[in-house]
Amino acid sequence: MIGASAAPAAAGARLPRDHGLRRVLRAAAGRSYPRIIGQNRERSWLFYDTVLPLLGTIAFVFVYKALGAPDRFIGYVIMGGATTAFWLNVMWNMAAQFYWDKQGGNLELYMVVPCGITPILLGMSLGGFLATLLRAAVIVLLGAWMFDVRFAVSDLGLFLLVFGVAIVALYGLGVTFASLFLLWGREAWHMAELFMEPVFLASGFYFPVRALGFWAAMGTSFIPLTLALDALRQLLFGAAHPALLPVWWEVAALGALAVMFIILARFMLRRMEYLARREGRLSLRF
Amino acid sequence: MSLAPAGPAIEVRDLVRTYRIKGTAQNRHPAPVVALDGVSLDVPPGEFFGLLGPNGAGKTTLIKVLVTLLLPTSGSARVAGLDVVSQAQLVRERIAMVSGGEHSGYGLLTVREQLWMFSQFYGLPTGPALARIDDLLRVVGLYDERHRRVSALSTGMRQKMNLVRGLLPDPDILFLDEPTVGLDVAAARDIRAYIRDWIRARPGRTVLLTTHYMHEAEELCDRVAIIHQGRIIASEAPGELKRRAAGGSYFVLRTEAMNGAGWLADVPGVLRVDATPRDSGTELRLQLTDDGAIAEVVRALAGRSGRILSMQKLEPSLEDVFVQLVGQRLEEADQGGGGS
Amino acid sequence: MATAAASVSRRSGSGPARWWRALRVAYWLGWQIETNWTDPLLFFIYSLAKPLGGVLILVFMYFVVARGGQGPLLGFFVVGTALWPFVLRGMMGTAWGLISDREHWRTLRYIYSAPIPFRAYLIGRSLAQATSAIAPALITLLFGRYVLGVPLHLETIDGWYAAAAMLLGIAGIVALGLAVVSAAMLISGEAWRMPEGVGAALYLVSGAIFPVTTLPGWLHPVAQVFPLTWWLEAMRRGLLGADTVKSFPWAGAGQVLLYQVLVTLSWIVLASLAFGVAERRARQLGILDQESAY
Numbered sequence: 001m002i003g004a005s006a007a008p009a010a011a012g013a014r015l016p017r018d019h020g021l022r023r024v025l026r027a028a029a030g031r032s033y034p035r036i037i038g039q040n041r042e043r044s045w046l047f048y049d050t051v052l053p054l055l056g057t058i059a060f061v062f063v064y065k066a067l068g069a070p071d072r073f074i075g076y077v078i079m080g081g082a083t084t085a086f087w088l089n090v091m092w093n094m095a096a097q098f099y100w101d102k103q104g105g106n107l108e109l110y111m112v113v114p115c116g117i118t119p120i121l122l123g124m125s126l127g128g129f130l131a132t133l134l135r136a137a138v139i140v141l142l143g144a145w146m147f148d149v150r151f152a153v154s155d156l157g158l159f160l161l162v163f164g165v166a167i168v169a170l171y172g173l174g175v176t177f178a179s180l181f182l183l184w185g186r187e188a189w190h191m192a193e194l195f196m197e198p199v200f201l202a203s204g205f206y207f208p209v210r211a212l213g214f215w216a217a218m219g220t221s222f223i224p225l226t227l228a229l230d231a232l233r234q235l236l237f238g239a240a241h242p243a244l245l246p247v248w249w250e251v252a253a254l255g256a257l258a259v260m261f262i263i264l265a266r267f268m269l270r271r272m273e274y275l276a277r278r279e280g281r282l283s284l285r286f
Numbered sequence: 287m288s289l290a291p292a293g294p295a296i297e298v299r300d301l302v303r304t305y306r307i308k309g310t311a312q313n314r315h316p317a318p319v320v321a322l323d324g325v326s327l328d329v330p331p332g333e334f335f336g337l338l339g340p341n342g343a344g345k346t347t348l349i350k351v352l353v354t355l356l357l358p359t360s361g362s363a364r365v366a367g368l369d370v371v372s373q374a375q376l377v378r379e380r381i382a383m384v385s386g387g388e389h390s391g392y393g394l395l396t397v398r399e400q401l402w403m404f405s406q407f408y409g410l411p412t413g414p415a416l417a418r419i420d421d422l423l424r425v426v427g428l429y430d431e432r433h434r435r436v437s438a439l440s441t442g443m444r445q446k447m448n449l450v451r452g453l454l455p456d457p458d459i460l461f462l463d464e465p466t467v468g469l470d471v472a473a474a475r476d477i478r479a480y481i482r483d484w485i486r487a488r489p490g491r492t493v494l495l496t497t498h499y500m501h502e503a504e505e506l507c508d509r510v511a512i513i514h515q516g517r518i519i520a521s522e523a524p525g526e527l528k529r530r531a532a533g534g535s536y537f538v539l540r541t542e543a544m545n546g547a548g549w550l551a552d553v554p555g556v557l558r559v560d561a562t563p564r565d566s567g568t569e570l571r572l573q574l575t576d577d578g579a580i581a582e583v584v585r586a587l588a589g590r591s592g593r594i595l596s597m598q599k600l601e602p603s604l605e606d607v608f609v610q611l612v613g614q615r616l617e618e619a620d621q622g623g624g625g626s
Numbered sequence: 627m628a629t630a631a632a633s634v635s636r637r638s639g640s641g642p643a644r645w646w647r648a649l650r651v652a653y654w655l656g657w658q659i660e661t662n663w664t665d666p667l668l669f670f671i672y673s674l675a676k677p678l679g680g681v682l683i684l685v686f687m688y689f690v691v692a693r694g695g696q697g698p699l700l701g702f703f704v705v706g707t708a709l710w711p712f713v714l715r716g717m718m719g720t721a722w723g724l725i726s727d728r729e730h731w732r733t734l735r736y737i738y739s740a741p742i743p744f745r746a747y748l749i750g751r752s753l754a755q756a757t758s759a760i761a762p763a764l765i766t767l768l769f770g771r772y773v774l775g776v777p778l779h780l781e782t783i784d785g786w787y788a789a790a791a792m793l794l795g796i797a798g799i800v801a802l803g804l805a806v807v808s809a810a811m812l813i814s815g816e817a818w819r820m821p822e823g824v825g826a827a828l829y830l831v832s833g834a835i836f837p838v839t840t841l842p843g844w845l846h847p848v849a850q851v852f853p854l855t856w857w858l859e860a861m862r863r864g865l866l867g868a869d870t871v872k873s874f875p876w877a878g879a880g881q882v883l884l885y886q887v888l889v890t891l892s893w894i895v896l897a898s899l900a901f902g903v904a905e906r907r908a909r910q911l912g913i914l915d916q917e918s919a920y
Contacts (some may be wrong), residue, residue, distance in 0.1 A: 014456055015414050023409035030406030033399065034392045041394045048819040055826035059835060063684060066836040067699065069691040103730075105390035109451075112353050113407035114378040120407070197679030206683055211690045277357045280305060280350070 027119035028126060035093070035127025049085065049135045050142075057081025057143055060206045072237050073207075075151065078143035079232065080205035082136040083225055086170060087199060089132040091192045094174030097124055098182050107182075111277075117269060121178060125171040151236055158247060159235045165254040166228035172261030173224060179268035182276055204229055210242040217244050224257050293367050295459050295492040296329035296352060301361035303347050303516075321347040323516035324361070329492060329509075331458075334485055336507030337496040338604065344516040345496035349463045352494070353383045366458055381459045384452035386445065386467035393437030397428060397447050400436050401454060408455040415454070422450040426480060442473030449477060453484060460484075462495045466502065474502075482506055500604040510604065512611060519611050528602045535577045536600040539570040542593050553586045555579025558609075567595060573606070648742035652750025653757075656723065660715075660758045677762040678769060681707040684835055685774060701777060702871045704770030705862050706834040711759035712799055713828065713854060718821035719755030720748055720803030721810045725818050728915055735915035745804070745901065752803045756796055767865075778865055787879065788864030791857060791886060798853030798890040802828075804897040808904035811914065833858050838873035849873070853893050856886035 018026055038045060060077045101107040110120050144151060153159045181191065202220035203209060209217045209226055220226050221244075231250040233241045244250070303322040309315055322344045329335045337345050350356035352365055354374040363370045366380040391400050398419060405415035423429040426446040431439065439447065445465065452460060462481065466474035482505075485491045497503055503510045504524050511521035520527060534557050547561035547570055558573040574580060577599070587594060684703040692699075727734040738744055770776035806821050813820060829835070831845055832854040838846060849855045855873065862870045863879045874882065908914040 015410050015418060017455075018409035018411065026406040026409055030403040033403055034395055037399075038394055044819070048823060052819075052823055052826050055823075055830050059826075059830045060687070062830075062836045062840045063687055064691065066840040067688060067691040069687075073687075073691065105385070106392075108355060108385070109383070109390060109404070110407075111355055112378055112381070112383050113404070114375065115407045115409065116375065194675055197676050197683065201679045201683045201686070204686075207687045207690045211686050274357075277355060280303075280347075280356050 023115050024119040024122070027113075027115035028123035031120045031123025032127030032130075033123075035124065035131055038131070045131075046135070049088070049132075050138045053081050053084040053088065053135070054139050054142060056084065057139060058146070061143075061147055071149065072240055074147050075149050075236065076208070076233065077206050078140055078147070078149060079229065079236075080200070081143060082139045083203075083205055083229060084200070085132050085136045085139060086167075087196075087225065089128045090170055090174035091177070091195055093128045094121075094124060094171065095177030095181050096192045098178050102182070111273070117273065118266070121175045121265075121269070125174065129167060129171065154235050154238060158251075159232060162228060162231045162235070162247070162251055162254065165251060165258055166224050169224035169254050169258035169261055170228075172258055172265050175265035176261055176268050179265065179272040182272050199223060199225070202226065208233065208242045210244050214244070221253065222257065224254055224261075227254050227257075294328040294364070295331045295333070295366060296327070296335070296494060297362075297364040297367075298325055298327050298348075298352075299362045301325040301348070301351065301363055302359045303344075303351060303356065304359045320516050322351070322358070325513070325516070325518055327511055327518060327521060329494060331490045331492050332485075334482075334493045334495070334506055334508045336503040336510040337494065337513055338498065338500065338503045338510050338608070339496075339513035340498055342515075343513045345498075345513055346463055347516075348513070349383070349461050349494065349496055353381060353461050354378060380457060381461060382452040382455055382457035383461045383463065384448050384465050386462075386464035386469075389444070390448070391436040391444065393435060395436055396433050397423070397436060397439070398432040400447065401451055404451050405454055410455065418454060419450065422453055426450055427476065442469050445469055445473065445477065449480065458490065459492045459494065462493060464497055465495070466497075466499065478502060478506055500608070504604055512604075512608060514612050520607065524604060527604060527607045535574045535580070536602050536606060537570075537572045537574065537580055537583075538598045538600055539572065539583075539587075540564070540595040540597075541568050541570060541587065542595065544568040544570075549590075550583065550586065553579075553582050555582050573610075644741075645743050645746045648746035649750040649753075652747040653754045654750075656751040656754025657757065659723075660719075660754060673758075673762045674765055677707060677711055677766045680710070681766055681770065698866075698869060698871045700774055701770070701866045702837070702862065703835055704766060704774065704776045704778075705865055705870075706858055708763045708766035708770070709795075709858060709861055710829070710834055711762045712756050712795070713802075713834075714825060715759045716752050716756035716796065716799040717803040717806060717828075718825045720752040720800070721806040721821035722818065723751040723755070724748065724807050724810055725821075729818070738914060744905070745898075748804065748807060749800055752800045753796075756799060777867070777869075782867045784864045784867075784879075787883065788861060791860035791864055791883060794883075794886050794890050795853070795857035795861065798857055798886075798893060801853065801890065801893040801897040804901050805893070808897070808900040811904045811908040812911075828852060828854055831855070833873040837871055839875070850885075851889070853886065853890040856882060856889055860886050 017023070057077055057080065060080065061074050064073045064077060098107055101110065110117055113120075140151075143149065200206065202212070203223050203226040204212065204217070205225075209220070209230055212220070217226065227244070227250040230241075230244045231247045231254075234243050234247050245253070301322050302320070302324055304318040304320050306318050307316050325344070325348060327335075337348065339345050347356065351358050351363055352370060354370050354377050357371060365377045368377045368380070370377055392403075395403070398416070401419045401423075402412065402415060405419065406412075410418075420429065420432070423432050426449060428443060428446050428450070431443060436444070436447070445468075449465065452462075460481075465481070466477050469477065481493065481495075485493050493506075495503070495506060507524060509521065509523050510527060511518045512527075513519070543563070543566060544561065547559055547568065550556055550559045550561075550570070550572070555575045556572060556579065557575060560571040562569045562571070572580075572583060574583070580597075584594065584597075681704055684707065685700065688697075688700060688703065724734070727737065737747060767778060771778040806824050810820060831838075831841065831849045832852050833849060834854075838849045838855065841849065859873050859877075860879075860882045862872075863882060868879075877885070905914075
């Protein structure tokens, strides 16, 4: 039975609240928490998110072996496999996450809290990135070990810079997609599926993107992974890798993409939230 | 957070909300569904306001407009003096929402973690937030389950957790959308008791409750509005509504089995008769013009057939009010309605 | 009420009739679910983009190494990529069907407790999924023929051989699907990822995109255990002729088909047994319709 006499004391005094940036950081930390501890609570995630991309990676390694390709192509494939982990995270755990939240009834609650939806997406990004970084590292280490591949970074600082800027751009794209998926209902699941193989192709996950042709590759460069993979491969394989653009140009372009996607994400989020409230589709199942 | 506003806590004027629906091969251009059809109401601070109606009446739609989830098609709504359309973010600082039948929550988090996460969305410092969470969990009887995963909770426990989530930020206005739906009797009673204590604990706290349980509205609400097909058709204190419905007296008679009771409507003084087979007999629920008319009914029954096994005079209920205003019982209105 | 009830009688029917009815209705349901999420145009694009994206990845990998020209490996890629959607949808789709009935639609308890053979229901759903793979398969083959110049000519295709291999392949896919469903019945939580894991492992060992001979020697016997491996090999022989790159160069076309029959039949028996055991176990544990609430 409810302890009715305890109720007034429990709920009496007003708790102070943070506002502004402090609240944004609190909300982001709160939302990233399930992502981070999920790995420990549900060990199968670690298995699936590591083994599945690794299996796909191994399959493409054997394709190159069947083709008699030089060893550096195996390095391409291993990098592609690690990149797959990030792309899967962006599509399934960012872009489609609101779809799952809508299904589960959490999205309604997120729309009503005072911090707004942006810090929640920020938390999802942060939690997702940390979890995926671990998986990608495991894929690279295991893949390199299994196939005896040596990676030699010519400029570690530049390598980390490319990686960092690319991650910001990538997750900005993920947030943009989250807004779009908000309205696509059940189709969101299929749309996330749709952006798998075509993106693997267009971004050159498993081969130098220059093979698509210069202008075709430039056309697909709005996907941050295209330029990121090309720049990272230049830093790993040097002149042997048929580059699309010089590394610093690609860093600059990734920086511009990062800014663009962050601005776009913010705009899209507001616009989509407005449309969702107008159409009444926040809480519909499909 | 500011003190409760001087004006109404909730103010709605001529609110309309329509939904477009997709055409089909049979009907390419269907008319839009009118969920709210010019709703107006005021709820002063400190009031426990109930919105009563069958499924599909528009209760949930109205709540969703007020908690800023849904934009109105036309009309206006203000919560805590703030416009729900143009000042949505400010509205959210002052409100919380708890829905019934919810399965929300991340299954792999514990109860405490789930609630802590939401406390962060309101900017509550972790230490005080956890202390408040523990206090509230004790009150609702979930303290011992605080380290249990959400996925392992029963429906009643989950709803108690959701209620704690709604109370955690200590909102000025709490919106409860059918909070006891799907709960067993004990859990529903507990939830109602706590909500009642909560609103009394501090002046200025306001609750808007939607329900289709008559007894819940009677038990909790200072004032009840009856909504039907998107319109408010009455809005008064439960006692006033019942007095309005007591344009007459209500009696329940148990008789031997009767083959049809429609003829009773022709007896002088009978305003309405509902006959239900019950336990190999018949239960007659009668609305009469006054107490004296019962004598005519008894005489008519004695002249026709079976014995009267029992007779009881009833105080009119909100169900009776609903029937009088809408012309059908709540269950019948439910069957004719769609989703809210 | 009583009068209305008396006029409705159940169609009981014999075992095969009941099986057929359950299969037919399940097929219809599966098709509705598979195709109702968007308009036909978008559905068509979805059927195009994924398989063509997959084959083009392999094509560019090929061109980067071979620097142009056609070789027999192109045909190998095209046929493997064209046929893989049958595996994705027919096998993994069966398991996802059960999982989605259990977790998303929450209808599993009602379907299971209805007087229908549950296996027939699952097979019907599986076949509906497999049917949705026909369009992408044909498009990929046509793309391979007319854009990539793969030698897929009506004159050289052994139609009867390919048709027999295809029918056996579908049977093998359904059997594998039942086996995966058996596992899915006993797992909650992350069950929805498990079919993907199985599919990825099979993609690696069944010679989908590279010959089995490329794998390390110790994996060759593993590859031969699965009906998919023989199915893909037989389909390549039937569609591309004798000059195709072979996963089993030591086996003639007749031998390949024979092995496919034997392995498929074995898996049908195995999957049926596994399903029976898993179903009984799930009922014992009371987890047949348990939702994971994740």
